[in-house]
Amino acid sequence: xxxxELTKTRVRYRGSDILALCDVxxxxxxxxxxxxxxxxxxxxxxFCRLLNGLVPHSIPAxxxxxxxxxxxxxxxxxxxxxxxxxxxxxxxxxxxxxxMSVEEEVAFGPENIxxxxxxxxxxxxWALGVxxxxxxxxxxxxxxxxGEKQRLxxxxxxxxxxxxxxxxxxxxxxxxxxxxxxxxxxxTLRERYGMTIIIAERDAEELTELCDRVILLRSGRVVxxxxxxxxxxxxxxxxxxxxxxxQIAHLSALLADRFPGKTRPFFTMGGAEKEIADxxxxxxxxxx
Ligand SMILES: Nc1ncnc2c1ncn2[C@@H]1O[C@H](COP(=O)(O)OP(=O)(O)OP(=O)(O)O)[C@@H](O)[C@H]1O
Ligand SMILES: [Mg+2]
Numbered sequence: 001x002x003x004x005e006l007t008k009t010r011v012r013y014r015g016s017d018i019l020a021l022c023d024v025x026x027x028x029x030x031x032x033x034x035x036x037x038x039x040x041x042x043x044x045x046x047f048c049r050l051l052n053g054l055v056p057h058s059i060p061a062x063x064x065x066x067x068x069x070x071x072x073x074x075x076x077x078x079x080x081x082x083x084x085x086x087x088x089x090x091x092x093x094x095x096x097x098x099x100m101s102v103e104e105e106v107a108f109g110p111e112n113i114x115x116x117x118x119x120x121x122x123x124x125x126w127a128l129g130v131x132x133x134x135x136x137x138x139x140x141x142x143x144x145x146x147g148e149k150q151r152l153x154x155x156x157x158x159x160x161x162x163x164x165x166x167x168x169x170x171x172x173x174x175x176x177x178x179x180x181x182x183x184x185x186x187x188t189l190r191e192r193y194g195m196t197i198i199i200a201e202r203d204a205e206e207l208t209e210l211c212d213r214v215i216l217l218r219s220g221r222v223v224x225x226x227x228x229x230x231x232x233x234x235x236x237x238x239x240x241x242x243x244x245x246x247q248i249a250h251l252s253a254l255l256a257d258r259f260p261g262k263t264r265p266f267f268t269m270g271g272a273e274k275e276i277a278d279x280x281x282x283x284x285x286x287x288x
Pocket of ligand 1: 013014016018019020038039040041042043044045046047059202
């Protein structure tokens with residue numbers, strides 16, 4: 001099934017004369033991990049907000065074209081219903097944590113949709129376990145580290161048992177170890193629960209191995225959409241879109257330039273190792 005489908009979608013916020021998204025047509029299947037890549041103002045957050053109905057139900061905007069999430073027309077589906085289908089994690093976890101304890105935070109969503117108490121308790125334990133915060137139940141969220149707050153925000157989204165998880169610049173406040181943990185968690189969520197995951201980010205550096213697909217946004221338009229190997233090799237297009245290409249893509253282009261026809265594009269460390277080993281073998285150990 002399609003996780004979501006945008007068809008010629010245009011968004012204009014109320015009072016603005018700029019199109020935040022312009023004729024965006026994108027369909028994503030369930031189970032995909034998608035990187036939504038773009039610079040400031042490219043439309044990443046707007047794209048994310050369409051998927052949980054925040055735009056236009058809570059933030060007024062004119063939305064043209066169709067937005068379907070798990071087969072439902074978002075314009076005709078309430079935010080409360082959408083919250084059971086789409087989990088949302090924002091750039092700054094503080095902005096979405098407001099309870100006195102970790103447990104209350106994770107229970108908040110299910111309580112709001114009148115899930116029975118016993119089921120809520122089991123969901124809270126499950127969600128805290130998945131994100132590695134078991135035993136943190138009574139801790140005040142304000143006392144957690146940045147990485148722990150981010151994981152708590154994810155647990156709060158998971159307790160609604162969403163099929164689609166949308167993360168808007170989730171790595172923003174994390175150190176490199178925190179980011180590695182976050183990406184491992186996202187991989188687990190896809191593998192174990194078949195969740196569809198959308199990650200909006202300004203650079204792809206650490207995400208080339210995690211994502212199945214990259215959608216490049218520039219000024220509200222989709223300028224590239226495909227496998228990481230296709231999109232990330234379009235270095236010039238990424239630069240025009242204000243996004244720095246991953247260093248591994250630069251290395252791939254550099255080798256292709258230096259040894260024409262002898263290497264294939266690569267976007268992972270494993271791919272680089274293989275191409276360089278082949279190059280050394282075919283050139284009798286003299287290069288590179
Ligand atoms: N609530 C709003 N009201 C009016 N205009 C908005 C609103 N939110 C975003 N915009 C405008 O919509 C366009 C797309 O913004 P959006 O926030 O979706 O981009 P973004 O890719 O998330 O950028 P960033 O990397 O800075 O978070 C921008 O021109 C922005 O100024
Ligand atoms: Mg944004």
